[in-house]
Amino acid sequence: MKKKFAEKLKYFDYALFIPFLILAFIGVVMVYSASSINLSYLTGSTMQYFIRQLIYVVMGIGITILFAQLNPRWWRSTGLLIGGWFFFMGLLIIAKFFNSAINGANGWINLKIISIQPSEFCKLYLVMFLANLFSNYNKNGGNILIRKLKMGKIFVKEWLLIAMVLTMLVMILLAPDMGGFAISFAIVIVMYLAYVNLKYWKSLLIIVSGIATIGVGAYFLQFTTFLDGTKIGYMIQRFRAVFEPFKYENSIGKQLVNSLYAISNGGILGRGIGESIQKRGYLPEPYTDFIISITAEELGAIGATVVICLLAWVILRIYLIGIRSKSTYAMFFCYGVGTFFAVETFFNIGGAIGFLPITGVTLPFISYGGSSMIVLTIALGMVMNISANQKRGTEVAVFGE
Numbered sequence: 001m002k003k004k005f006a007e008k009l010k011y012f013d014y015a016l017f018i019p020f021l022i023l024a025f026i027g028v029v030m031v032y033s034a035s036s037i038n039l040s041y042l043t044g045s046t047m048q049y050f051i052r053q054l055i056y057v058v059m060g061i062g063i064t065i066l067f068a069q070l071n072p073r074w075w076r077s078t079g080l081l082i083g084g085w086f087f088f089m090g091l092l093i094i095a096k097f098f099n100s101a102i103n104g105a106n107g108w109i110n111l112k113i114i115s116i117q118p119s120e121f122c123k124l125y126l127v128m129f130l131a132n133l134f135s136n137y138n139k140n141g142g143n144i145l146i147r148k149l150k151m152g153k154i155f156v157k158e159w160l161l162i163a164m165v166l167t168m169l170v171m172i173l174l175a176p177d178m179g180g181f182a183i184s185f186a187i188v189i190v191m192y193l194a195y196v197n198l199k200y201w202k203s204l205l206i207i208v209s210g211i212a213t214i215g216v217g218a219y220f221l222q223f224t225t226f227l228d229g230t231k232i233g234y235m236i237q238r239f240r241a242v243f244e245p246f247k248y249e250n251s252i253g254k255q256l257v258n259s260l261y262a263i264s265n266g267g268i269l270g271r272g273i274g275e276s277i278q279k280r281g282y283l284p285e286p287y288t289d290f291i292i293s294i295t296a297e298e299l300g301a302i303g304a305t306v307v308i309c310l311l312a313w314v315i316l317r318i319y320l321i322g323i324r325s326k327s328t329y330a331m332f333f334c335y336g337v338g339t340f341f342a343v344e345t346f347f348n349i350g351g352a353i354g355f356l357p358i359t360g361v362t363l364p365f366i367s368y369g370g371s372s373m374i375v376l377t378i379a380l381g382m383v384m385n386i387s388a389n390q391k392r393g394t395e396v397a398v399f400g401e
Contacts (some may be wrong), residue, residue, distance in 0.1 A: 011388040012068065015319050019310045020064065020380060023365040024057045026295075026307060031368045034279050034287040034294045041281075042166040049287055050370055056370045060377035066382025068388065072399065074327065075382070076132050084125050085164050091118035107175040118145075119172045119180035119372040124167065124375050126187055127336030133161055134195040136331035179359030183343045190339040191332055238357035245354055255290070258282040259352045262293040263304075270300030287368040289360055293352045308349070311364060315342045321387050327399035330386045337379045 036046035062184040074080060095118050096106045108115045165188060173181040193206065237252045244254035245260070262278035265271060276297045279286040286294045296304040315338055322334025341364055348363040350356035362372045390396040 006308070007310060013269050013317075013321075013384045013387040016314060016380065016384055017064065017068075019314050019317075020377075021061070022365065023307065023310050023314075024060065027291075027368075028053050028057055028365040029273070029292055030188075030295050030298075031287045033274050033276070033298060034291055035368065036274075037280055038286075041071055052370070053368050056373040057389070060365075060373045062375065063288060063377040064381040067378055068384035070385065072382070072385050072389075075128060075333075075400050076399075078331060079105070081129050085129070085168070088118055088122050089168060091116075092122070092168070092175075094118075095173060096171070100105050107118035107177045107180065117180075117369075119175065119177050119184070119322060120371040120375045121170060122168055123180070123184055123187060123340050124379050126335075127185055127333060127379070129165065130188065130191045131329050131332035131336060134332050135192060135327075137195075141230055153392060162290070176361075178357075179235075182347065182359065183340060183361065187336050187339050187341045191336050192334050194332060195293055217289075224391060240361075242354055244345065255284065255358055256354050259290050259293040260354060262290070262297040263353065266297040266300045266304075268302060270298050270303055275287070282358050286360055289348070289358060290352055290366070291367050292349050292363055307363075308345075311345050315345070318383050321390065323385060324387065324390060325395065326390075327386075327395045329399045330389075330395055334383055337383050338380065340368045341376070 028050065032046075032375060033048035035049040039048055040046050044363050083127065091109060095109050099106060099109055107119055108117055138151065169181060169184055171189070172184055189210075241248055241253040241256050245256040249257040258278050260285065262276065265277060271277075276286075276294050277396070278297060279294050281289045283293065292307065294309060299306075318334050318338040318341065322331045325331040325334060343359055344364055347356060347359055347361040348367070351358040351361070365378050386395065386399070389399070
């Protein structure tokens with residue numbers, strides 16, 4: 001028993017696990033700091049979100065260790081992947097049509113004890129689904145799916161698989177959950193580019209060109225007024241707030257302006273834990289969307305940089321595991337998870353500093369939230385499982401070529 005346990009510890013990926021623990025610890029501290037003052041005004045208690053986040057972190061640590069040790073063969077089960085699609089589509093439909101909107105989006109299912117966000121789980125599901133799909137259609141580097149598409153010989157099976165991915169993306173968009181949709185769409189694009197096996201510079205050029213096109217389109221779209229009053233018009237207003245936040249500081253730019261004030265207040269060393277000004281009613285839900293702003297205000301540029309560097313380390317480590325992989329499935333899976341973490345980090349921080357519209361995306365391992373922590377730690381544990389099998393030399397035997 002001791003020998004078996006010692007062997008598992010030998011192959012455990014501490015280079016991923018320790019940064020995660022540090023981030024989770026920082027997250028618990030910052031959630032308490034960011035939420036306590038407003039909770040004291042509302043309920044007289046300051047510990048509610050701290051206790052919940054601590055529970056989520058403890059659960060997350062257990063989940064990470066569990067998925068790092070589980071036999072991963074079931075990940076590729078056709079029954080699991082097809083059944084998972086029906087399950088998560090059902091959750092998205094329930095959230096959209098049978099639950100009340102939160103902040104204008106029907107993206108949550110209230111279970112009284114906990115609220116779950118189906119789109120969070122869909123991100124990981126899409127990674128698993130696409131990794132299985134592309135690895136099955138990439139036998140001997142043949143890119144069978146692409147060849148069928150070019151020859152016009154794509155069959156019902158292929159159309160059905162593509163439709164499954166598209167309908168899930170559409171349901172996330174209809175919530176509307178623009179942040180969740182953008183992350184899920186980015187996962188699909190990056191994994192597809194990995195599948196077609198383009199040179200890195202070509203893939204990077206496509207991604208940068210796509211981002212630039214969206215940016216230019218958004219810039220000119222802000223001048224339109226005929227969509228005002230609609231949900232699309234509300235999204236356009238968020239772009240207006242990005243381009244001219246101080247012009248709209250009393251309306252649509254208020255959140256961003258207060259986020260920038262928080263970052264500015266912190267300076268290099270910060271005001272100190274618990275000393276944030278902007279969390280005192282100026283920033284809505286400072287323990288979720290704007291937790292990096294409160295971190296910068298209380299821990300300064302140095303503290304915020306530490307958080308960003310730890311997240312960058314985790315993301316690059318995941319991509320590195322994918323690059324080293326001898327299994328096509330494991331490679332695609334790591335690329336998908338790395339993209340998931342990277343885009344979510346980019347959207348949260350980008351929204352807080354005014355580089356992107358505010359989308360309500362959480363900061364991995366730092367922001368308050370049970371759904372996010374559960375999904376992120378499952379994904380992290382699965383990547384650590386791949387890493388352990390790489391070290392054992394059993395990766396191909398377990399995941400296939």
